[in-house]
Amino acid sequence: MMTSSRRLAPAAALAGLLCLGLAACGGGTTKDSASAAPSAAVSSAAPAAADPNAPIKEGLKIAFLPKAINNPYETIVDKAGIEAAAEYKGEAKEVGPSDASASSQVSYINTLTQQGQDAILIAANDANAVCGPLKQAMAKGIKVVSYDSDAAKDCRDLFINQASSEEVGRSQVKLMSELVGGKGEIAILSATANATNQNTWIEFMKDELTKPEYKDLKLVKVAYGDDDDQKSFQETQGLLQAYPGLKGIISPTTVGISAAARYISGTDYKGEVALTGLGTPNQMRQFVKDGTVEKFALWNPKDLGYLASYAAAALVSGQITGAEGETLKAGKLGERTIGKDGEIILGPPFTFDKDNIDEFDF
Amino acid sequence: MAPDTTAGPAATRAVPGGAGVAGNPLGRFLRWDVLVGVLLVVVFLGGAGLSPGFATVGNLSFALGDLGEIALIALAMTMLVVAAEVDLSVASVLGLSSALVGALWDAGWAIETIIPLVVVVGAVCGLVNGLLVTRLGLPSLAVTIGTLALYRGLAYVVLGDRAVAEYPQQFTDLAVGHVPGTPIPYPVMLFVLLAAATAVLLHATGFGRSLFAMGAQEEAAYFAGVRVKRVKLILFVLSGTVAAFAGVVYTLRYGSARADNGVGLELAVIAAVLLGGVDFDGGKGTLGGVIAGVLLIGLLRNLLMLNDVSTEIQSIVTGLLLIVSVLTPRLVSAFRRRGRPPLTVPTS
Numbered sequence: 001m002m003t004s005s006r007r008l009a010p011a012a013a014l015a016g017l018l019c020l021g022l023a024a025c026g027g028g029t030t031k032d033s034a035s036a037a038p039s040a041a042v043s044s045a046a047p048a049a050a051d052p053n054a055p056i057k058e059g060l061k062i063a064f065l066p067k068a069i070n071n072p073y074e075t076i077v078d079k080a081g082i083e084a085a086a087e088y089k090g091e092a093k094e095v096g097p098s099d100a101s102a103s104s105q106v107s108y109i110n111t112l113t114q115q116g117q118d119a120i121l122i123a124a125n126d127a128n129a130v131c132g133p134l135k136q137a138m139a140k141g142i143k144v145v146s147y148d149s150d151a152a153k154d155c156r157d158l159f160i161n162q163a164s165s166e167e168v169g170r171s172q173v174k175l176m177s178e179l180v181g182g183k184g185e186i187a188i189l190s191a192t193a194n195a196t197n198q199n200t201w202i203e204f205m206k207d208e209l210t211k212p213e214y215k216d217l218k219l220v221k222v223a224y225g226d227d228d229d230q231k232s233f234q235e236t237q238g239l240l241q242a243y244p245g246l247k248g249i250i251s252p253t254t255v256g257i258s259a260a261a262r263y264i265s266g267t268d269y270k271g272e273v274a275l276t277g278l279g280t281p282n283q284m285r286q287f288v289k290d291g292t293v294e295k296f297a298l299w300n301p302k303d304l305g306y307l308a309s310y311a312a313a314a315l316v317s318g319q320i321t322g323a324e325g326e327t328l329k330a331g332k333l334g335e336r337t338i339g340k341d342g343e344i345i346l347g348p349p350f351t352f353d354k355d356n357i358d359e360f361d362f
Numbered sequence: 363m364a365p366d367t368t369a370g371p372a373a374t375r376a377v378p379g380g381a382g383v384a385g386n387p388l389g390r391f392l393r394w395d396v397l398v399g400v401l402l403v404v405v406f407l408g409g410a411g412l413s414p415g416f417a418t419v420g421n422l423s424f425a426l427g428d429l430g431e432i433a434l435i436a437l438a439m440t441m442l443v444v445a446a447e448v449d450l451s452v453a454s455v456l457g458l459s460s461a462l463v464g465a466l467w468d469a470g471w472a473i474e475t476i477i478p479l480v481v482v483v484g485a486v487c488g489l490v491n492g493l494l495v496t497r498l499g500l501p502s503l504a505v506t507i508g509t510l511a512l513y514r515g516l517a518y519v520v521l522g523d524r525a526v527a528e529y530p531q532q533f534t535d536l537a538v539g540h541v542p543g544t545p546i547p548y549p550v551m552l553f554v555l556l557a558a559a560t561a562v563l564l565h566a567t568g569f570g571r572s573l574f575a576m577g578a579q580e581e582a583a584y585f586a587g588v589r590v591k592r593v594k595l596i597l598f599v600l601s602g603t604v605a606a607f608a609g610v611v612y613t614l615r616y617g618s619a620r621a622d623n624g625v626g627l628e629l630a631v632i633a634a635v636l637l638g639g640v641d642f643d644g645g646k647g648t649l650g651g652v653i654a655g656v657l658l659i660g661l662l663r664n665l666l667m668l669n670d671v672s673t674e675i676q677s678i679v680t681g682l683l684l685i686v687s688v689l690t691p692r693l694v695s696a697f698r699r700r701g702r703p704p705l706t707v708p709t710s
Binding site for chain 1: 415416418420421424425428467468470471472473474475522523524525527528530532533534538612616617618620622623624625626663664667668670672673674677
């Protein structure tokens with residue numbers, strides 16, 4: 001028979017190895033001590049000066065990496081970007097994970113780096129988690145443009161903002177206030193809890209709500225539908241049950257607003273609870289026509305993809321370097337100026353209602 | 363990469379019900395874990411020939427690093443499955459560990475304190491699983507489905523919906539950096555060491571043989587003097603510990619602690635273990651097969667991605683491979699059994 005110590009020895013050895021790995025790290029590093037230490041210099045050699053008159057190179061290889069490939073909104077953006085690439089004779093494609101997770105995006109960033117793309121366009125699932133691999137891509141000379149949802153500032157050359165986050169956030173509160181007569185409990189139905197863009201908008205919404213004209217509007221809850229149709233549907237149901245006095249829901253995500261509209265349109269809440277947010281005309285058309293939703297907002301996602309595509313091409317061709325104040329020439333959209341932190345804003349959000357919705361097909 | 367593959371079947375043969383293939387000189391090569399190894403070589407050579415970006419140092423180094431957490435957890439999972447148990451809560455332990463790292467770091471704790479602490483928490487998670495299985499006699503599948511939800515829930519309690527980033531660079535470098543002078547990422551190095559230790563443990567010690575014995579016929583093992591409950595408890599504690607440590611690696615590698623880190627990872631781990639030829643009913647399998655299985659899934663996925671194969675097709679390929687891996691050994695042994703006196707299969 002084996003002795004007890006003999007049986008336990010290997011387990012102890014394994015545990016010992018683990019401990020060894022841990023013991024290798026002595027001292028005491030805390031958040032404060034780490035941030036006090038000088039951060040590694042990220043800025044490499046000063047970028048070459050921009051040559052606004054440089055022609056766009058032909059045959060550029062650019063890749064769109066959306067949050068997830070089955071997100072209908074991002075499909076529209078990416079398609080438009082791919083079409084734009086055809087205008088400047090580039091080769092563009094869309095690749096991406098089927099789940100909106102940062103870890104699967106990281107694998108794709110590596111793959112695109114290995115394929116030697118000229119530019120990567122990314123809608124980040126987690127601003128920090130994608131940062132390391134994007135830096136590696138940039139170190140290999142690949143230009144990185146984030147769109148829709150930003151990556152950390154030093155991990156991309158440019159961020160194409162669909163609309164100023166501030167304008168989006170504040171205008172949503174304004175829309176909601178109009179719909180409920182400036183009074184009552186409201187809730188927000190967001191995407192994932194870590195979605196960079198949604199969180200920024202929500203911050204501005206909260207800030208807007210502190211203004212005196214909205215003193216009678218009360219934000220009772222921010223719910224997360226994870227950009228999943230079924231989960232968003234259930235969260236809507238949950239909100240309405242938990243807050244019987246709820247007057248309105250703002251859903252700043254296309255998946256959320258359509259799921260919420262579908263739930264509300266099939267219940268007695270229709271006409272009682274106001275719903276607005278960010279949606280696409282095709283998804284929302286029937287709910288605008290049946291009175292579930294009066295107004296909602298969005299920018300034109302096709303223009304977003306188009307602008308991002310041109311921005312990537314201009315970066316690779318040396319027309320711009322991403323510095324503040326440079327001018328981007330974006331085909332049929334005209335010119336845009338690069339703002340602070342390498343941000344380019346597409347334009348103000350656009351409000352859809354029953355009178356204009358039929359003019360749009362996307 | 364090639365731990366002792368002879369001890370596995372040797373141990374199996376010693377046990378009633380184990381499929382004896384020793385008499386057939388070809389048997390050794392017809393074993394599934396060897397086939398997986400061959401398949402791995404085929405995928406690698408095929409990939410190197412077809413995709414210029416595949417067999418580069420940079421790509422392989424990344425692809426291996428990307429497998430780090432799955433590979434680490436697979437080591438402990440292999441021993442559990444060999445002993446006819448399973449731990450589905452590993453990804454949730456990873457998530458809980460990640461959430462704890464984030465919350466404590468944000469609260470100003472020293473990372474040197476945080477890491478050992480969360481590993482201990484992982485061990486406790488494993489202990490809870492083990493106690494429920496061994497003391498209450500519950501099936502591990504049911505117990506760990508429960509703790510899968512429980513630990514993930516705790517992760518959300520700890521960190522909520524936040525994401526905590528900005529870890530000290532000397533630690534993130536340990537997770538993404540390479541052993542100086544080589545393209546080998548640190549987590550891969552750690553995996554190699556632990557894999558060697560696990561291979562010895564599983565295939566060259568009494569403890570390892572007792573796992574095969576338990577997996578094949580628990581009662582027989584018990585009457586042969588194996589302290590079945592104690593051994594199982596150790597396995598669950600190990601599994602929780604390794605999963606929590608993998609959570610630390612995951613957090614530092616992505617530089618982002620979130621409660622939803624690693625959702626669904628347990629299936630990738632179990633897929634690799636099964637693909638590596640470990641019998642889900644226990645008693646059969648080799649660590650070499652599992653390592654080949656982890657590498658095969660990882661490199662195949664990397665190769666498909668490099669060739670712009672869509673995610674849907676990737677998961678179809680992996681799924682089919684898995685079914686084939688479970689089916690083939692059964693078909694082979696059914697084929698062998700024809701024309702021979704039937705083996706006495708004990709009823710468990």
